[in-house]
Amino acid sequence: MSRDQDPSSSSFLVVAIDFGTTFSGYAFQFRHDYESDGIRSIFANTSWVADGGNGLMSWKTPTTLLLNTDDSFNSFGYEAEEVYQELIENDEHHDYHYFRRFKMMLHDKMIMDRNVTIEDSGGRKYPARSVFQHSIAYLKDHFFKTIEDRALGLEPEDITWVLTAGIPSKNLQLALEPEAASLFCKYIPTEKQTNEDGQNIKLVPFCAGTRYMILDLGGGTGDVTVHEVIDENTLKELNVASGGAWGGTNVDRAYMELLISIFGEDVIKRFKTERRTDMLEFQRDFEMKKRTIRDRMGQNIRPVVISIPACLSEYVREMKGWSLENAISNSEYADKIKLKPGNKFAFARELMETLFQTTKEQIVQHVREILDNQDSENRISAILMVGGFSTSNIIVDAIKEAFPDLRVVVPPEPGLAVVKGAVLYGHAPLTIASRVCKYTYGVAVYDTFKEGVHPPEKRLETKTEVLCKDIFNKFIEAGQSVSVNSSVNKTYDVTEPNAPMALNIFATTEKNPAFTTDEKCEMLGSITIQPPEGGWKKDAKIKVSMKFGGTEFEVHATDEQSPQTVYSTQFDFLTFNSRTQSTLV
Structure with missing residues (x-):
């Protein structure tokens, strides 16, 4: 979206919704606060x-x-x-639809259509669009309930929404x-600024010319991108965004595998099936405890104490x-787990750290690749770690140890860096000079x-x-590499x-x-170029222009003989249930 079309220019408030794999939330800021206080x-x-x-509190x-x-x-x-x-305890759950961490079900899909489905907890297929619409609507309504006590009398056009759907497109x-x-991290001091004598003056954000990696580690996935700072308000993307399923939930799975090795798969399966509420509390207890686990570079060496539910015993x-x-x-961990009064296990910290091992290795390997x-001309000098899993000192220290020559920057509350950055984007969109295409596109x-x-x-x-x-x-x-808002043009003959x-x-x-x-080609969608009134001219040639590099895909079509005439186009990324024959040669 161009700055001329920027809806935030007349908005009093920017609201950003971060719809994550495991956790979701929102943040907001009034324009006058942004202009006076920044982040x-x-x-x-x-x-x-x-x-x-159990006292579990979270950012999202x-x-x-x-x-x-x-x-x-x-x-x-x-x-x-x-x-x-x-509902499960009362045996009333059978006809309800329950979706947990459902965004992960779409992780490996290169393309999606409007009819894509995801499964609920009972294995029943349900329209993904409806699931996302209900979820985003909840976060939107929650925001309005949060702010309604201020009695500001805001109208819909007073608010700019970022990173969401189900909102009027003009907003x-x-x-x-x-x-x-x-x-967001543009406001975080990361480098020393020196004067002409080489003396340190102050800490400043990344300077022009700095190349850095963004390592976004969430609950389900990890995503990696490399940026270069062009100037104060402009970035350049240096590589194709990449990543994998190595988020914090892998640690949860490793923990369950540890319990299975101690108690037996049949015991854990019965516990999950018959005592779901106890299982939920048990998982939440571990969610709290895993945040305080530190590796050998940390300060905390006390064992991790977790209560074992009486029913599991x-x-x-x-x-x-x-x-x-x-x-x-009877387990292989006899020397690493101690039983404490009150049905509590005291896990040796080094044992708990092994739960992070596989995920830690996958992250480090991908970053190294x-x-x-x-x-040599595009060497990065820093790694910027954001996302909820970047709160783990085990993961942060693993990156620091694996790449000692790079600065590793973790902003305060890394799990909120994206959503707060989205708020800032709503006030003043960051200019991206160029992006790197992940796929080859064609028709x-x-x-x-021949x-x-x-x-x-x-x-x-x-x-x-x-x-x-x-x-x-x-x-x-x-x-x-494609400059943002640059176009690629192709010319086609009209046959009908x-x-x-x-x-x-x-x-x-x-x-x-x-x-x-x-084999690896997938149809994304279709464009329909309508003929002008009276039909196409004889020997007409249509120039199709595709604009790449932005967050949206723009397509325009013009008559090569009359470039001032722009024909209407219909671009639909989500309708391709069957492949239709092209009318172009």
């Missing part, structure tokens, strides 16, 4: 509290949704978890998470004939069939010629004088695909 006056709702008496609330039997909204976050567990901005994090005795003390002594692929076209070159199955005979169908006509290539021109767009990870039917 200091951004309010993030950090009062999300779980019931149950779990990305968990519960829908009623008639598909209407029931609850979200901690409340959804607790209501659903109560909506989209910001990419790494860029929002970079914008009963299952162990009933199903195994063991006491908790027997369960410990990116660094190894940087050319399906016909060309003259014997011995084109596959026989691609041969198509018409009344006047023999054509090859499904040729991938490339617009832009994976890994290519009165018919709309249908253009099917494809994407692939391959740099030079031959056909749109190649």
